[in-house]
Amino acid sequence: MNAVRDVEREDLLNFMSSCFVATGQDEFYSQADAHTVSLDFLHHYTVANYRPFYTRMLATSINDFNKGLIIANLLARPQFTASEKAIEGRLIARALDAMPPPQAYRALYRLIQRRVNNRRTRAIMRDYLTSRPDPQFHTLKYRRFVRAIAEHAHLKLDAESQQILFRGHRRWNRFDTPVFESYRRAHYEARAILDLPLSVAEGLAERLGYSRERLLTQFKDTMTVREKQRLQRSAQRSGLDFSDAMMTMSLTRLASYVAGLSDAERDGAREKTPLAFQSAAKRAARRTAQRYGRVGLVLDRSRSARSSVAKANRPLAIAVGTVALMREIADDVTVHWTPAYVGEPWDAVAAGPTDLATPLLNALATEPDHVVIVSDGFENAPSGGAAEVVRIWREKLSGHRKTTLTHINPVFNPQTYAVRSLSPHIPAFGVRNVDDVPLAMLMARFKAGVFDLRQLLQFLDVQARSALAD
Amino acid sequence: MPGQTDLELNRYLTLQGLTPRPSQVWGSVRLVPLVREKVVGDLRLGLRRYDADFAAVAVKGSMNKPKLSYFSFIPHGLYVTWDDEPLEEVSVYSHFRDMRSQKDGRVSDNGWMKFQTHHRMVKQVASKTIRMFPQHLATEGLLAMHFGGPDVAYDYYSRRLLRSGMSPRIEYALPGEEIPDLADALRVFERYPNQCGVLVYIADALASAFVVPHPQDYGVLHKQLLENLYARLFYYYGQLYDGVDQFGFHVADAGIASLDDLRGAFERATAAHAEFEANMTHDLLGRSVSRRQMYEMGPFELAWFLTDLREPGPQHVGEAIVRDNGTLEYLKTFRLDDDVARRAYWLDHLARHEWDVVAAAGAKNITPERLRDNLVDSGFEFMFREGRATRFDRPRR
Numbered sequence: 001m002n003a004v005r006d007v008e009r010e011d012l013l014n015f016m017s018s019c020f021v022a023t024g025q026d027e028f029y030s031q032a033d034a035h036t037v038s039l040d041f042l043h044h045y046t047v048a049n050y051r052p053f054y055t056r057m058l059a060t061s062i063n064d065f066n067k068g069l070i071i072a073n074l075l076a077r078p079q080f081t082a083s084e085k086a087i088e089g090r091l092i093a094r095a096l097d098a099m100p101p102p103q104a105y106r107a108l109y110r111l112i113q114r115r116v117n118n119r120r121t122r123a124i125m126r127d128y129l130t131s132r133p134d135p136q137f138h139t140l141k142y143r144r145f146v147r148a149i150a151e152h153a154h155l156k157l158d159a160e161s162q163q164i165l166f167r168g169h170r171r172w173n174r175f176d177t178p179v180f181e182s183y184r185r186a187h188y189e190a191r192a193i194l195d196l197p198l199s200v201a202e203g204l205a206e207r208l209g210y211s212r213e214r215l216l217t218q219f220k221d222t223m224t225v226r227e228k229q230r231l232q233r234s235a236q237r238s239g240l241d242f243s244d245a246m247m248t249m250s251l252t253r254l255a256s257y258v259a260g261l262s263d264a265e266r267d268g269a270r271e272k273t274p275l276a277f278q279s280a281a282k283r284a285a286r287r288t289a290q291r292y293g294r295v296g297l298v299l300d301r302s303r304s305a306r307s308s309v310a311k312a313n314r315p316l317a318i319a320v321g322t323v324a325l326m327r328e329i330a331d332d333v334t335v336h337w338t339p340a341y342v343g344e345p346w347d348a349v350a351a352g353p354t355d356l357a358t359p360l361l362n363a364l365a366t367e368p369d370h371v372v373i374v375s376d377g378f379e380n381a382p383s384g385g386a387a388e389v390v391r392i393w394r395e396k397l398s399g400h401r402k403t404t405l406t407h408i409n410p411v412f413n414p415q416t417y418a419v420r421s422l423s424p425h426i427p428a429f430g431v432r433n434v435d436d437v438p439l440a441m442l443m444a445r446f447k448a449g450v451f452d453l454r455q456l457l458q459f460l461d462v463q464a465r466s467a468l469a470d
Numbered sequence: 471m472p473g474q475t476d477l478e479l480n481r482y483l484t485l486q487g488l489t490p491r492p493s494q495v496w497g498s499v500r501l502v503p504l505v506r507e508k509v510v511g512d513l514r515l516g517l518r519r520y521d522a523d524f525a526a527v528a529v530k531g532s533m534n535k536p537k538l539s540y541f542s543f544i545p546h547g548l549y550v551t552w553d554d555e556p557l558e559e560v561s562v563y564s565h566f567r568d569m570r571s572q573k574d575g576r577v578s579d580n581g582w583m584k585f586q587t588h589h590r591m592v593k594q595v596a597s598k599t600i601r602m603f604p605q606h607l608a609t610e611g612l613l614a615m616h617f618g619g620p621d622v623a624y625d626y627y628s629r630r631l632l633r634s635g636m637s638p639r640i641e642y643a644l645p646g647e648e649i650p651d652l653a654d655a656l657r658v659f660e661r662y663p664n665q666c667g668v669l670v671y672i673a674d675a676l677a678s679a680f681v682v683p684h685p686q687d688y689g690v691l692h693k694q695l696l697e698n699l700y701a702r703l704f705y706y707y708g709q710l711y712d713g714v715d716q717f718g719f720h721v722a723d724a725g726i727a728s729l730d731d732l733r734g735a736f737e738r739a740t741a742a743h744a745e746f747e748a749n750m751t752h753d754l755l756g757r758s759v760s761r762r763q764m765y766e767m768g769p770f771e772l773a774w775f776l777t778d779l780r781e782p783g784p785q786h787v788g789e790a791i792v793r794d795n796g797t798l799e800y801l802k803t804f805r806l807d808d809d810v811a812r813r814a815y816w817l818d819h820l821a822r823h824e825w826d827v828v829a830a831a832g833a834k835n836i837t838p839e840r841l842r843d844n845l846v847d848s849g850f851e852f853m854f855r856e857g858r859a860t861r862f863d864r865p866r867r
Binding site for chain 2: 028302351352353380384387389393
């Protein structure tokens with residue numbers, strides 16, 4: 001019986017861990033198609049065997065890509081238990097609401113592609129569209145998605161939305177809805193573009209002869225925060241300064257942004273960078289109640305931390321962000337890089353081989369309460385070095401000291417349907433967002449067998465309940 | 471032509487000046503990085519790319535009227551420059567840029583393929599700078615062995631052999647793109663800061679060894695390993711073995727009482743592990759080789775070498791630049807397919823006995839007919855007057 005429970009616990013934790021990291025994109029060591037196939041299997045396996053657990057994953061902070069897959073898989077399969085059905089419906093609606101709209105639309109579009117067209121699906125689609133605070137704006141900005149959904153779910157939209165969606169612009173008449181009317185006029189008149197949201201205006205700007213600079217200058221005040229963050233470098237080329245946007249970025253986004261800067265740009269942002277990291281870390285720290293004592297960080301900045309074009313520098317960014325976060329929520333933090341590096345974490349550059357054993361030995365020498373390894377798990381100098389060090393340290397040296405070891409892995413490994421683990425002694429958990437590091441450290445305790453399956457399910461149930469109670 | 475007298479046998483190749491580090495495995499490919507302890511910087515390599523589809527190198531005679539030519543697909547060449555003082559990074563960069571803007575050989579384009587003609591395998595192109603074709607230098611040396619044919623016109627040799635020697639001598643090899651997993655292995659390889667070389671194993675057989683004098687040069691030339699030539703057998707090896715294992719890394723835990731002990735044990739185990747992986751090159755390093763000096767550059771010597779064909783096991787051919795104190799500065803090798811090695815072996819054996827088949831067979835304790843069959847089977851059917859009907863008991867003409 002215990003063996004069965006262990007298998008179940010491992011299945012569930014591996015699935016959960018994968019849902020935090022996998023995004024179906026290229027990584028350094030594997031390609032997107034391998035990820036898609038592997039994830040597809042993992043989701044089918046889990047929904048078939050552990051459906052209540054699978055549903056409750058929507059209430060955790062797993063990434064939106066996997067939430068989208070979960071939603072599609074749940075809606076594609078009938079649920080006959082009334083109580084579960086109600087929970088599923090509410091969790092799905094809530095998850096869609098909480099996602100950025102492009103992700104939510106992509107999740108719904110996946111259902112269209114899979115030709116799932118049951119009553120539940122149609123109701124979810126209808127509710128999502130009607131509950132948008134500004135439906136006209138969505139109709140314009142996500143025109144392709146809204147159109148496909150309206151078609152698929154046989155939605156009755158108002159007459160003007162129908163015209164916008166299903167007719168070419170040459171056949172449009174004057175609209176009463178102001179934003180639709182601006183959109184119509186913007187096909188003929190450059191000035192009308194200013195009344196549109198930036199992302200819609202961008203599409204029309206070129207044919208109206210708007211330069212990039214003029215567009216950014218005129219939209220400077222109406223841009224959303226995220227748009228400013230995203231367009232910082234493009235704005236810099238046009239002589240605009242959005243560098244204050246750095247101060248509002250989340251820790252992961254900030255670390256990724258800084259890792260992508262050229263040397264000159266980095267020098268330019270030198271004063272602001274430490275402040276930005278500090279304030280981002282403070283905000284992240286407020287979101288968790290966890291506090292740690294002495295923490296030794298073992299961080300991987302080997303070449304593979306550059307990841308791929310699609311996820312440029314993501315593993316490095318997680319490492320850098322973890323330093324900043326830990327400095328806020330731990331009493332004492334020591335940082336050990338591989339390849340060895342001293343200096344500000346945000347100036348680290350990914351290059352060289354991966355030797356995790358040496359920094360791990362350095363970290364253990366400081367007698368910490370927690371050792372956190374941030375690495376993609378591809379160790380090669382030599383492979384298996386960290387595992388040997390930990391084995392001998394556990395057998396001979398650790399004594400009764402209660403040092404916990406956690407391996408935080410920012411990369412999904414499609415071959416094993418989980419993140420790559422360094423050693424059975426070091427529980428590994430996937431993290432794609434620095435905010436999830438404390439959660440990952442907790443989950444690693446589940447994985448190490450400190451807590452059992454019942455407690456894990458209980459934990460998830462509490463999460464789901466509190467999510468629905470909000 | 472390298473006659474027998476040019477060749478000297480000695481224990482020639484060592485990895486002097488280089489330290490192996492633990493291997494990096496991807497699929498069936500194992501790459502063992504070689505790190506240089508002391509980088510001097512008075513010898514540098516530069517890359518020259520060619521876009522011709524096929525190339526000829528005039529090995530003898532002028533470029534327009536070659537007496538002997540080497541034909542192959544040659545995607546890139548190397549510039550080698552040296553000085554008495556360590557060279558500055560900037561001047562090396564600009565020097566190689568000047569070299570690249572120079573015309574090299576002659577290109578003719580007939581509309582559907584580009585054909586390039588070069589003059590000499592190794593050629594001085596500027597003061598203290600030569601241009602060479604890596605690996606092709608080595609294979610040309612192999613093909614040219616005993617190329618002229620017999621010195622004595624025994625009547626059992628065919629007229630073709632007596633008239634034009636072994637020409638045309640043809641061997642086949644594959645570019646790295648054809649070797650399974652190699653492209654990915656090179657892409658995901660994590661380079662060491664002072665790395666100056668790599669040993670390429672495919673299914674744990676040494677396919678090529680590559681060493682350069684300077685880490686910057688290695689950075690430029692790393693991906694060129696994909697354009698190198700590889701023995702055909704590595705295509706099959708790569709297909710047959712879809713993955714080689716990481717050798718189990720083990721730290722001896724006896725007598726460890728503190729973290730410092732553990733650190734010491736770990737470092738010893740790592741060095742031993744890397745040493746072991748580098749020692750899998752015993753079929754190349756420390757072997758006796760036939761060697762021929764190709765060019766002398768101050769304290770450096772560029773030489774062609776071929777492992778002693780009389781020893782059993784895999785055979786390698788390559789070129790190396792060695793400093794006068796024995797430090798290995800440049801190395802590129804090419805593992806021979808077994809049939810290629812067999813052809814070279816029998817030819818060499820025959821040449822050692824002045825092309826006298828009866829004497830050569832006697833030395834091997836076999837009949838002359840058997841020796842003839844060996845040569846014919848390994849692809850030299852054209853050598854003998856009546857093919858398999860050749861007779862060796864007739865009086866000499």
